Amino acid sequence: MKICVLVKEVPDAAVQKRIDSSTGRMDRSGEKNLNPYDTHAIEAAMQIREGGTVEVDEIVAVTMGPESAVRALHKAVSLGADRSVHLTDAALAGSDVAATGYALAQTLKRESPDLVLLGQQSDDGECYTIGAVVAEHLQMPSLTQVIKMDVEPDKLRCERQAEYGYDTVEVRLPAVISVGDAINEPRYPSLKAIMGAKKKQLDTVAAADADIDTSKVGGEYSAAHWLAAKAPPAKAAGTIIEDEDTGETVEKIVAWLDERKLI
Amino acid sequence: MADILVYALHYEGAINKNSLGAVSEGAALASELGGECHVIVVGGDDLTDDLCASVGNWGATKVYRVNAPEGLAQPVVDAMAKVIGDDGHGYALFGGGLLGFEVGAGLAARLGAGVAMEVTAVRAQDGKLVAERPILGDSAISEIAFRSPVGIIIGRLNAFEAKETGGGPAAVQDVEVELSPHAQQATMIQRGEQRGADVDIEGADVLVAGGRGLGKPEGFELVEELAKAFGGNSAVAATRAVVDAGWYPYAAQIGQTGKTVAPKLYLAAGISGAIQHKVGMQSSENIVAINKDANAPIFEFSDLGVVGDLNKIVPKLTEAIKAKKGS
Numbered sequence A: 001m002k003i004c005v006l007v008k009e010v011p012d013a014a015v016q017k018r019i020d021s022s023t024g025r026m027d028r029s030g031e032k033n034l035n036p037y038d039t040h041a042i043e044a045a046m047q048i049r050e051g052g053t054v055e056v057d058e059i060v061a062v063t064m065g066p067e068s069a070v071r072a073l074h075k076a077v078s079l080g081a082d083r084s085v086h087l088t089d090a091a092l093a094g095s096d097v098a099a100t101g102y103a104l105a106q107t108l109k110r111e112s113p114d115l116v117l118l119g120q121q122s123d124d125g126e127c128y129t130i131g132a133v134v135a136e137h138l139q140m141p142s143l144t145q146v147i148k149m150d151v152e153p154d155k156l157r158c159e160r161q162a163e164y165g166y167d168t169v170e171v172r173l174p175a176v177i178s179v180g181d182a183i184n185e186p187r188y189p190s191l192k193a194i195m196g197a198k199k200k201q202l203d204t205v206a207a208a209d210a211d212i213d214t215s216k217v218g219g220e221y222s223a224a225h226w227l228a229a230k231a232p233p234a235k236a237a238g239t240i241i242e243d244e245d246t247g248e249t250v251e252k253i254v255a256w257l258d259e260r261k262l263i
Numbered sequence B: 001m002a003d004i005l006v007y008a009l010h011y012e013g014a015i016n017k018n019s020l021g022a023v024s025e026g027a028a029l030a031s032e033l034g035g036e037c038h039v040i041v042v043g044g045d046d047l048t049d050d051l052c053a054s055v056g057n058w059g060a061t062k063v064y065r066v067n068a069p070e071g072l073a074q075p076v077v078d079a080m081a082k083v084i085g086d087d088g089h090g091y092a093l094f095g096g097g098l099l100g101f102e103v104g105a106g107l108a109a110r111l112g113a114g115v116a117m118e119v120t121a122v123r124a125q126d127g128k129l130v131a132e133r134p135i136l137g138d139s140a141i142s143e144i145a146f147r148s149p150v151g152i153i154i155g156r157l158n159a160f161e162a163k164e165t166g167g168g169p170a171a172v173q174d175v176e177v178e179l180s181p182h183a184q185q186a187t188m189i190q191r192g193e194q195r196g197a198d199v200d201i202e203g204a205d206v207l208v209a210g211g212r213g214l215g216k217p218e219g220f221e222l223v224e225e226l227a228k229a230f231g232g233n234s235a236v237a238a239t240r241a242v243v244d245a246g247w248y249p250y251a252a253q254i255g256q257t258g259k260t261v262a263p264k265l266y267l268a269a270g271i272s273g274a275i276q277h278k279v280g281m282q283s284s285e286n287i288v289a290i291n292k293d294a295n296a297p298i299f300e301f302s303d304l305g306v307v308g309d310l311n312k313i314v315p316k317l318t319e320a321i322k323a324k325k326g327s
């Protein structure tokens, strides 16, 4: 079985996110890291490999992003991927969700995976939908937010929470699955794995290499386009108490609640 | 082109409230565009004539009924692609939830259409729809328009209010859809399993909510004690993180795939305030949060934010409230 894991580079959680007012796109400068949700997808691939029910030949991390995204791939490899693929091309900049999913699907076709895994959401994009777009282009079944996955040679038994409770769904392979963060506890990479990550094979792929029709991608061509950005309606800032002396803190909370007749 | 197609999710013979919100929104927008709002439902025998026609009461004029597996996205993509291909709707609209995200995204891929998700408002402008989507942890709102013949708009949970218009029954039209091969590769084994006890959080005046910051399942004892101290009509609620982990019952979950609540007091302990949680509780009258991370998003929408360790604060707060009540 060959597993491809889609990973993304996102602004570090500690960095203030902002919009570039000239383009309306996210300002992607500043510290970057591997999307934390994607570490669960890599871990899920590792657990399939170690589970022994199926033979995993290869785990390949795949990303689309600028040059700096290489670091996210190194991180993915340090967490267990055998090699990585970096789709990068100026023509892809500013792609919307649908265009990103299309470009990733074209790249995945070169690999012919039996299973494609994704994280539950990207820390910056937050659309939780790339998986569904990729699956449609690959004509594979798919499910998002999966928190339990039992693997058999030709199918998966998946559990996830949906609108009315927990669903159990059987999905035939090949398939595209986004995993929820409750599926596992990702391991930490060993120092050796971190040091070795840069030596593993990393293929850089341009749009043409993946047969990507450049009239379907990039900010200019994406079917959903940004018109303007505005500030949300102003909301009165709440009161903040820093807990230094807990007795005092609690007194303040009680007074606040009492004032509003909530006790 | 001016017609809007709304996907209505249903379960056990009832249409989802967020879907009905989308129908109301679709009807209002379609009339501005000079078109009609149509609904598509996908499922089995519980989609009776009466149930389908009832969406007329929220402003739809026609309902397409498709007999196909329910609870899975890809059969719905097939069904919507067929109906839009035949009848030329200009927009597909979804209420908040989970399935709508998967269907909308799949449909965007199938039709080469633009998609906007987490949408909180839509307006008609020059005969086209413009969607508002909050971004960057809701610190800005981007406005999105569509270049493609079909625009796909996926609402955020509770973004669209269900308003009964008193419209008569909608016309029901059965549509035969041939499922694509990949839509037949997933099978629902069990749907809607309720994990954990059947607790009620929707009727409570005071909700003490616990999240991953409680550290372990036993951490819920702290918030249970606090809820008990408030007495009266109080209950304990939870985030998806702790429900998925099996620490607390699903029935107590607030958010995108849980309950929507609006108590007099919502008090969070160890909850980060993710958007998918916020959408289910932001209408609460008073919001109090205890979190040790001063940068936690929940402080952006709290009326009272307490930065500190819940393990120190919650037990003392419980004692203080008990004392206050006793006095």
Ligand SMILES: Cc1cc2nc3c(=O)[nH]c(=O)nc-3n(C[C@H](O)[C@H](O)[C@H](O)COP(=O)(O)OP(=O)(O)OC[C@H]3O[C@@H](n4cnc5c(N)ncnc54)[C@H](O)[C@@H]3O)c2cc1C
Residues within 6 Å of the ligand: A120, A121, A128, A145, B098, B210, B211, B212, B213, B214, B238, B239, B240, B241, B242, B253, B254, B255, B256, B257, B258, B259, B269, B270, B271, B272, B273, B274, B275, B276, B277, B290, B291, B292, B293, B296, B308, B309, B310, B311
């Ligand atoms: C499609 C989709 C649907 C979703 N639906 C829902 C939903 O319906 N409901 C929902 O809740 N979530 C939902 N989520 C998940 C959501 O994105 C968050 O992951 C989840 O709400 C986080 O839960 P949490 O706040 O308990 O955990 P975390 O985000 O891990 O936050 C824990 C917080 O506890 C704080 N903390 C830790 N220790 C202490 C301490 N000792 N004292 C004080 N504070 C402490 C930390 O600073 C942190 O802020 C959904 C996600 C997706 C993608």
Ligand SMILES: Nc1ncnc2c1ncn2[C@@H]1O[C@H](COP(=O)(O)O)[C@@H](O)[C@H]1O
Residues within 6 Å of the ligand: A006, A007, A008, A035, A037, A038, A041, A062, A063, A064, A065, A100, A104, A117, A118, A119, A120, A121, A122, A123, A125, A126, A127, A128, A129, A130, A131
């Ligand atoms: N540019 C990208 N390259 C590779 N994978 C991505 C990219 N963007 C999103 N993903 C994957 O899609 C998942 C969901 O992201 P999103 O739909 O943006 O919330 C992420 O967890 C990643 O696994």
